[in-house]
Amino acid sequence: MRAALSHPIAALVLAVGACGCVTVNSTSPMIEKSEPAPRSEPNLQEAARLNTDLGNNYARTGNLEVAFDKFQRALSQDANYAPAHAGMALVYSQRRETEKAQQHYERALQLQPNDPITRNNYGVFLCGQQRYKDADKAFLRAATSSNYREPDRAYTNAGVCARRVPDLEKAEGYFREALRLRPESPEPLQQMASLCLERKDYPRAKAFLQRYEKVGPATAATLWLGAKIEFALGDENAAAEYARRLRSEFPDSEESLSTLGQSAS
Numbered sequence: 001m002r003a004a005l006s007h008p009i010a011a012l013v014l015a016v017g018a019c020g021c022v023t024v025n026s027t028s029p030m031i032e033k034s035e036p037a038p039r040s041e042p043n044l045q046e047a048a049r050l051n052t053d054l055g056n057n058y059a060r061t062g063n064l065e066v067a068f069d070k071f072q073r074a075l076s077q078d079a080n081y082a083p084a085h086a087g088m089a090l091v092y093s094q095r096r097e098t099e100k101a102q103q104h105y106e107r108a109l110q111l112q113p114n115d116p117i118t119r120n121n122y123g124v125f126l127c128g129q130q131r132y133k134d135a136d137k138a139f140l141r142a143a144t145s146s147n148y149r150e151p152d153r154a155y156t157n158a159g160v161c162a163r164r165v166p167d168l169e170k171a172e173g174y175f176r177e178a179l180r181l182r183p184e185s186p187e188p189l190q191q192m193a194s195l196c197l198e199r200k201d202y203p204r205a206k207a208f209l210q211r212y213e214k215v216g217p218a219t220a221a222t223l224w225l226g227a228k229i230e231f232a233l234g235d236e237n238a239a240a241e242y243a244r245r246l247r248s249e250f251p252d253s254e255e256s257l258s259t260l261g262q263s264a265s
Contacts, residue, residue, distance in 0.1 A: 048078035054088045064091050066152040086118040093125050101125060116141075116148035122158060135161050143177075146195035152178040155190045168195060186216030193225055202232045220246060223257035 055070030068091045074084035089104035106120045112118065123138030136158060143154035159174035174194060178188040189212035206229050212222060227242035228235035247256045 044083070045078040048074040048081040048084060051077065052081065052084045052087055055084070055135055056180075059087065059090060064094055066092055069174075080111055082108045082115065082118070085111065086115070088123065089118075089125070090121065090188070093128070098129060115145065116145035116151075116154070117197055119145070120148075120154045120262060123154070123161070127157070127164065130164075132161060132165050141172075152182040152185050155181070156185070156191065159188065163191075165194065168199065171195060184215045186212055190216065190222060190225070193222075193229070195231055197225065197232070200232070202229055203228045206233065218245070218249065220250035220253035220255040223250070224258060 006093035051070045051074035055067045055171075056066075057072065058067035058070060067087065071084050071087040071091065073191040074081055075088070077133050078084070085104045089108060091100045092098075095245035102125075105118070105125060105187035109115065109122065119138050119142040123135045123142065126135035126138055136154060139154045139161065142148060143158065145151070148154065155174045155178035159171040159178065162168075162171035162174060172192070173190040175192050175195070178185055179192070189208050193205050193208035193212060196202070196208060205225075209222065209226055209229060216222070223242050223246040227246065229240045230236075230242060231236035246253070250256055
């Protein structure tokens with residue numbers, strides 16, 4: 001399943017109030033001191049939010065060390081800021097520190113139980129730990145959340161996870177639900193093409209791949225998938241064309257070195 005910045009970002013500065021000022025009465029030699037202006041407190045919640053946003057940006061570009069520092073700073077400013085815990089969970093998950101990732105996911109969801117994005121990411125984490133039933137529950141809770149703008153993502157992740165079980169029937173149901181919500185979503189279209197190929201339903205596999213090609217970019221995986229489908233359908237010329245594009249556009253990919261790619265050339 002959602003959910004890695006290289007350009008410099010200005011340092012965060014917390015404003016503090018000025019000290020008390022001194023006023024002079026021009027008609028009197030006496031110097032009077034005004035009451036000290038109240039000192040403004042740093043807005044730690046806003047600071048935590050800004051650091052979390054920075055952390056998420058760095059995480060998206062793969063700079064996990066800087067992202068970790070930003071999330072850690074955010075939590076030092078507001079230990080109960082759920083998005084910062086969610087960000088820490090993602091970093092720890094990438095580091096394969098599963099116990100710490102689990103702790104931060106649980107804390108984030110304890111603080112914001114109705115956050116569908118964190119719930120979806122937690123499902124991805126659980127699926128990676130082969131906790132398939134727990135992952136399924138997390139994905140479905142995210143997908144059915146009334147405030148999730150992209151529930152198709154959660155259904156797609158649920159389908160991918162179901163394929164790992166494997167439970168192809170459940171996976172297909174999830175992919176179809178994702179496509180019902182967003183018919184031109186590339187990922188479930190690719191997944192359905194792959195699933196149909198696995199079931200040896202080659203005509204439907206080709207149909208789903210053709211739908212994908214209208215809305216998604218060519219990748220090593222989709223070109224390799226196309227070559228396999230056409231090879232299975234007996235169209236050696238079409239299979240060879242997919243294989244040629246695969247070697248030309250993605251020469252260093254694992255797929256370009258596959259046995260099928262060689263045989264279809």
